[in-house]
Every structure is written in structure tokens, then in C-alpha cells.
Amino acid sequence: DTGVSQDPRHKITKRGQNVTFRCDPISEHNRLYWYRQTLGQGPEFLTYFQNEAQLEKSRLLSDRFSAERPKGSFSTLEIQRTEQGDSAMYLCASSLSSEPYEQYFGPGTRLTVT
């Protein structure tokens, strides 16, 4: 399967703990995006990379959130000191950096903070 993959698919953690998610994009895609989605809402943009450079980070993202893409391939999203409000589906998508920049999504990581 050459689609976008994410790991883990589900994560249950206690408030205050740190969690890290991984995303492996489609291999030839140099753009990678992270979104958060809650029930009944559209995806909420968190951040995106072109190759290893993080080009934009949402103002909604607190400093508890950090993302890396060290070699321009896979990416990790870390949430420190998790809060119950962080419970959501975290989606990763990738695209080429050429028209139409169509984004392909991974299956998501569902985070539950108890």
C-alpha cells in the first residue's frame, strides 16, 4: 500500500501525559499537512511542511504542540501535557507541490484524553 499511513490509529492517554504521533506520506509527496478534526466539524489546519521546512503553524496551536519532519519524509506530531480538549482525530495529509496540490489523507489517529 503506497498511501499515507499514520501510527498509532488509536491512543488513550491520561491528562498531563505527552503523546507522539507519526505520519508517513506518499513517498513522492514533498508537502505534508497536519489537521485536527472533532465530531461534526471540518478538518482544522495545524501545520504544514514542504520537505523538512515547517512553513506555517496555526495560531490556534498552543506551544504544547510541536511537529517535525527531520528528513523531509515522515513527520511526528507531539502534544505535551495533554488536556481533555485535545481529544480529537488527528489527520495527516500529503501532496505534491504542483497543481492541483490535491491532498491525500491518512486514516488518522484518534486521541482520547481521560
Place this chain on the structure above:
Amino acid sequence: GQNIDQPTEMTATEGAIVQINCTYQTSGFNGLFWYQQHAGEAPTFLSYNVLDGLEEKGRFSSFLSRSKGYSYLLLKELQMKDSASYLCAVRDAGNNRKLIWGLGTSLAVNP
């Protein structure tokens, strides 16, 4: 500001045709996407419009009017498996090519 409006819910009958509308007010425009999302799954790409007019792809068609800030997704010969959320997303005109997402329209197809 950035705003994308879609109806929250729609209901249709198997075999029928349904049109899902999307209006947008964004600071820039560089294309509009429609995605389908089944419950608990990730969004999957359906269509892309950057010029005015109709794009047809099998049972699904999408229309764009840039002057009116309006698009619709037309689903023909509805099947039960078409029950899903349909998301409209506008691509920013800036260099980041970021997508601005609507909240989605939940479509229920009844027998």
C-alpha cells in the same frame, strides 16, 4: 475573514439526485475541492474546480462560479454507500496553498 458555508444535513432517496451547495468568502481563491468522508474515516478526494463551469466524474459532478463565490456537488443515481459527510474546501491564493475547510454536509441516503 474566511468563511465557507454548507448545509449541515441533507436527506435523499436511493436512486435520486442530490445537490450539495457551498458558498465561500475568502481573502484569496486558488481552487475549490470536494471531499467525501465516511464516519470514522479520513476524507477522500472527489473533485477539483479552479475555473468556472462543470466538472463531471462518473456519478459525481461539481460546479463553480467564482464571481458568485459558489459551488455545488451533484450526486446522481444515489446509492446507500453515498451516505457520508461531504466537505467543501477552498485553497488559499497564497504560497502555502492551504485549504480552508467547511464544516461538511452530512448526507443520509434512504432506501
